[in-house]
Amino acid sequence: MDSIHIYGGNLLKGETRVQGSKNAVLPILAATLLIRGTCVIKNCPRIADVYHMQNLLQELGCMVHWAGSTVTVDAAQVNDNRMSGESVTRMRSSIMLLGAMLGRMGEAVMSYPGGCVIGKRPIDIHLLALRNMGVEITEEDQMFTARALHLQGTQLSLPFPSVGATENVLLAAVLAEGTTVLENAAKEPEIEALCGFLAMAGADISGTGSSRLVIRGVKELHEVKYTVPADRIVAGTYLTAAMAAGGSIFLEQAPAGHLAALFKAVKEMGGSITINKEGIGIDILHRLKSLPYLKTEVYDGFPTDLQSPMMAVMALAEGQSVIEENIFENRFRVVGDLGKMGADIETVKNKAYIRGVEKLSGCTVEAEELRGGAALVVAGLAAEGRTVIKNRHFIERGYENICRDLRDLGADISIG
Numbered sequence: 001m002d003s004i005h006i007y008g009g010n011l012l013k014g015e016t017r018v019q020g021s022k023n024a025v026l027p028i029l030a031a032t033l034l035i036r037g038t039c040v041i042k043n044c045p046r047i048a049d050v051y052h053m054q055n056l057l058q059e060l061g062c063m064v065h066w067a068g069s070t071v072t073v074d075a076a077q078v079n080d081n082r083m084s085g086e087s088v089t090r091m092r093s094s095i096m097l098l099g100a101m102l103g104r105m106g107e108a109v110m111s112y113p114g115g116c117v118i119g120k121r122p123i124d125i126h127l128l129a130l131r132n133m134g135v136e137i138t139e140e141d142q143m144f145t146a147r148a149l150h151l152q153g154t155q156l157s158l159p160f161p162s163v164g165a166t167e168n169v170l171l172a173a174v175l176a177e178g179t180t181v182l183e184n185a186a187k188e189p190e191i192e193a194l195c196g197f198l199a200m201a202g203a204d205i206s207g208t209g210s211s212r213l214v215i216r217g218v219k220e221l222h223e224v225k226y227t228v229p230a231d232r233i234v235a236g237t238y239l240t241a242a243m244a245a246g247g248s249i250f251l252e253q254a255p256a257g258h259l260a261a262l263f264k265a266v267k268e269m270g271g272s273i274t275i276n277k278e279g280i281g282i283d284i285l286h287r288l289k290s291l292p293y294l295k296t297e298v299y300d301g302f303p304t305d306l307q308s309p310m311m312a313v314m315a316l317a318e319g320q321s322v323i324e325e326n327i328f329e330n331r332f333r334v335v336g337d338l339g340k341m342g343a344d345i346e347t348v349k350n351k352a353y354i355r356g357v358e359k360l361s362g363c364t365v366e367a368e369e370l371r372g373g374a375a376l377v378v379a380g381l382a383a384e385g386r387t388v389i390k391n392r393h394f395i396e397r398g399y400e401n402i403c404r405d406l407r408d409l410g411a412d413i414s415i416g
Helices: 021-036 046-060 092-106 124-131 163-173 189-200 232-245 259-269 304-314 336-341 370-384 402-408
Strands: 003-007 012-017 040-042 063-067 068-076 107-111 135-140 143-147 154-155 179-183 205-206 212-216 225-227 247-252 272-276 279-284 318-326 342-349 351-355 364-366 384-392 412-415
Touching: 003 040, 003 370, 012 189, 012 232, 012 364, 012 402, 021 040, 021 046, 021 068, 021 092, 021 163, 021 212, 046 063, 046 179, 046 232, 046 318, 063 342, 092 107, 092 143, 092 163, 124 143, 143 279, 154 351, 163 179, 163 189, 163 212, 179 272, 189 205, 189 225, 205 225, 205 247, 225 402, 232 247, 232 259, 232 279, 232 304, 232 402, 259 272, 304 318, 304 336, 304 351, 336 364, 370 384, 402 412
Parallel strands: 012 247, 040 225, 154 179, 364 384
Antiparallel strands: 003 384, 003 412, 040 068, 063 068, 107 143, 135 143, 179 212, 205 212, 247 279, 272 279, 318 351, 342 351
């Protein structure tokens, strides 16, 4: 059965370790294509999107081997430039292979990526940026071909600080001729992780962590061993689980420096956060207060990937909360299922008005995408009775073993 079963009402307590970052490891795996040798990636999460990326790398000619949470990628013999099939169409992140393949082969043929129902996420920004670097792009049916005899460094300014477009420019620019200056670059921690991996491999990048990246092309990159940082969205999801269900938990290796916007919301709602060198603790001893206004923003604002789990928390908070979603136009898909559980939520365009209720009730609900599915888990932990969440596979795109981790924290949760 493709479902998760939860018997809610348990206060959460205990500790669990946070997995490696999905959003960091995917572009890093794409970057291994630029290295004519073997790279070792440690702390790699065993999630569906990583397996899709593994399949794509193998189709291109890479040798990929797992040992526990360590992945070894040997890209010495890349022998194909065509990317199609289910691993592309089901995973939005496959687009980042475009910049890497142009840097390695000078040509890439791929299907249009899919895998997302929360918004349009057009790839126009990616293609425009790459065209400015000398890439010729032709489109036919559901495929497009990108070619560049010589990738050229250039000066670029993104119309929006897109994480994916920033990653594609980085991957194309590190082996390009000359210098690329990228303005209005995304500043998310996952961009810093990619820059760190590339720098360890010999890339010349300055401005990491800022909106202005300067990439000076080098002749080649060398083999590297790299440890993926902890996943800030997984950590945030488990913190919201404690906010909804109540209790005291500790998250080992959680990236406290990347969650300031969530911490601010926790404190405003009446929760307590503790931080030390080992990780993050949260204590929720009373019913939380509402959060009058929360808006999603690019980093370092409140992350859109935590908006749905936070909505589940707000559904139980005392008073009315408002969420303004500014990143994806279809991120409120979970509202209907939360309503089935007893939540009182009204949406108007890109705003959600949430009137907190005393309790939620378990029932059968259906995940439609990754973070909405996580929100249903959060709601189920707090709800009275039994909650069955169908379409577990959406959740497994980003969470290595959410049932195991939450059982470690005292939840009654299992795979159905």
